[in-house]
Each structure stands twice: as structure tokens, then as C-alpha cells.
Ligand SMILES: C[S@@+](CC[C@H](N)C(=O)[O-])C[C@H]1O[C@@H](n2cnc3c(N)ncnc32)[C@H](O)[C@@H]1O
């Protein structure tokens with residue numbers, strides 16, 4: 001029965017994603033009031049600072065960075081693109097892979113202007129904000145491909161997507177808890193993506209705390225596995241990672257705008273044993 005339940009739960013989640021709307025999702029989460037760079041307590045500068053520090057503090061190195069469940073967003077690789085020569089973006093849906101290709105091709109075919117994000121990360125790097133055009137060019141240069149992924153498969157990527165030694169670093173944001181029917185599936189998915197990572201490679205994981213649903217488009221209500229910090233730490237340990245750092249951001253009340261019921265956000269830096 002457990003096996004049958006497992007398949008039905010994952011299939012049900014895949015069905016929920018058929019209505020996902022990249023443009024709406026970007027508007028809900030990556031434009032003001034949620035994405036407000038002027039607000040000192042905004043989540044976006046916090047997230048970008050966590051990623052910047054994690055990529056630049058000296059222990060993360062190698063050739064290949066893989067972003068698991070990229071969705072239609074790029075913020076998660078803006079620091080990593082300066083550290084790795086190759087960046088692989090991945091998503092389950094063609095609509096999201098197409099959104100990312102639209103940005104990559106730089107012909108106006110995308111639904112969000114990432115300039116404020118590029119400028120902010122340039123400032124974190126001690127560069128002038130106007131260097132954002134150089135960072136955009138660098139990112140377009142290092143993105144090697146945008147490929148399908150399914151974290152519920154023991155082999156989430158096509159066999160030829162990675163070199164035999166695996167990725168040197170994985171980043172994944174708001175994916176595993178948003179695509180899993182329950183905590184056990186979340187933990188299994190952590191293990192599946194871990195198989196893509198070389199021993200000693202790093203995992204940078206950003207996710208939602210206390211979230212039970214979000215809207216992936218108008219009327220597209222997607223269930224989420226509500227997580228707390230202890231569950232995140234236990235799942236990491238069970239999936240073969242050693243935790244380096246866990247940071248938590250608590251959502252200001254006025255950031256609760258009805259597109260989800262997230263109460264906080266976690267940032268994890270871990271290493272694969
Ligand atoms: C909440 S979005 C996160 C997007 C982006 N990483 C961010 O930080 O906003 C979850 C993403 O997971 C993708 N997804 C859905 N099912 C998946 C699966 N089985 N395996 C991997 N990704 C999946 C969706 O297409 C969507 O882009």
C-alpha cells in the first residue's frame with residue numbers, strides 16, 4: 001500500500017503543476033511588495049546575502065553548479081555564476097524552461113526584469129551596480145543548458161546531463177517541499193538529488209517553513225509540505241549530508257499577502273559525506 005500511496009501522491013503533485021503560470025508566480029513573489037530592495041527587512045536581500053556568503057567564503061569550488069527546480073527564476077545562481085565555469089538550470093515544466101531560455105536569448109522574451117537582482121549582487125561583490133550588464137553576460141556565458149528534472153526519480157536528470165563524477169555544487173530553492181506530497185517524499189527527494197553531487201560537494205538549500213500551500217497561478221493552489229527547522233535538519237542527516245549552517249528568516253506580517261501561508265524561510269549550507 002505504501003508504494004501505491006507513494007506513486008499516487010507524486011502523480012497528484014505533478015497534476016497540480018499543470019496549471020503553473022510562470023508570469024503570475026514571478027509577479028506574486030519577485031516583484032514588490034515582496035521583492036523590495038529598499039526595505040531593510042525584505043526577504044530578497046536576505047536571500048541574496050545568504051547565497052553570496054555561501055558561494056564566496058572559500059570552501060565552495062569546482063567546475064559545475066546545478067540548480068534543481070529552477071522554475072522561472074535566476075536569482076539563485078547570480079553569485080554562483082562567478083565561481084563556477086558551468087551552470088546547469090533544471091525544471092520539471094517546459095513553460096519554466098522556456099521562460100529561462102527567453103532570458104538567456106536576451107530578446108525580451110521573459111516575464112521579469114532581473115536587473116535589480118543583478119545590481120544588488122554586484123553591490124554585494126563590491127562592484128558598482130552598473131556592472132550588472134557584465135554579470136548578465138557572465139551568467140549567459142556559463143549557463144550550459146536548461147534541462148528537465150524530476151526529484152522523485154532516483155535518477156532526477158537524464159544520464160548524460162552530468163559528468164560521471166557528478167556536480168560540484170547543488171543549489172535548490174523552494175522546490176523539494178513544494179513538489180512533495182509528504183515529509184517522507186521530501187526526504188527521499190533530498191537523497192535523490194544528493195546522488196547528483198560528488199562526495200565533498202556542497203548543497204545550498206533555500207525553502208519555506210510552515211507553508212502548507214501556495215498559488216502557482218490564478219486559482220492554482222499547490223499543496224506544500226509544512227516544514228520546521230528540526231525536520232529540515234533531520235532530513236538532511238538522513239539523506240547523507242552534514243549541516244554546515246542553517247539560517248532562518250521570519251516573515252514580517254505585511255509580507256503575508258495571500259499567495260501562500262509561508263511563515264519563514266530557511267537557508268542551509270551542507271556538504272555531502
Ligand atoms: C515553488 S517553485 C520554485 C522555483 C524557484 N526555484 C524559486 O526559487 O522560486 C517549484 C518548482 O519546482 C518545479 N517542480 C515541480 N515538480 C517537480 C519535480 N517533480 N521535480 C523537480 N522540480 C519540480 C516546478 O516546475 C517549479 O518550478
Ligand SMILES: O=S(=O)(c1ccc2c(c1)CN[C@@H](CF)C2)N1CCSCC1
Nearest residue numbers: 029034043174178208214255260262265
Ligand atoms: O521571496 S520569498 O522568499 C519566496 C519566494 C518563493 C516562494 C516563497 C517565498 C514561498 N512560497 C514558495 C512556494 F513554493 C515560493 N519570499 C518569502 C518572504 S516574503 C517575500 C517572498
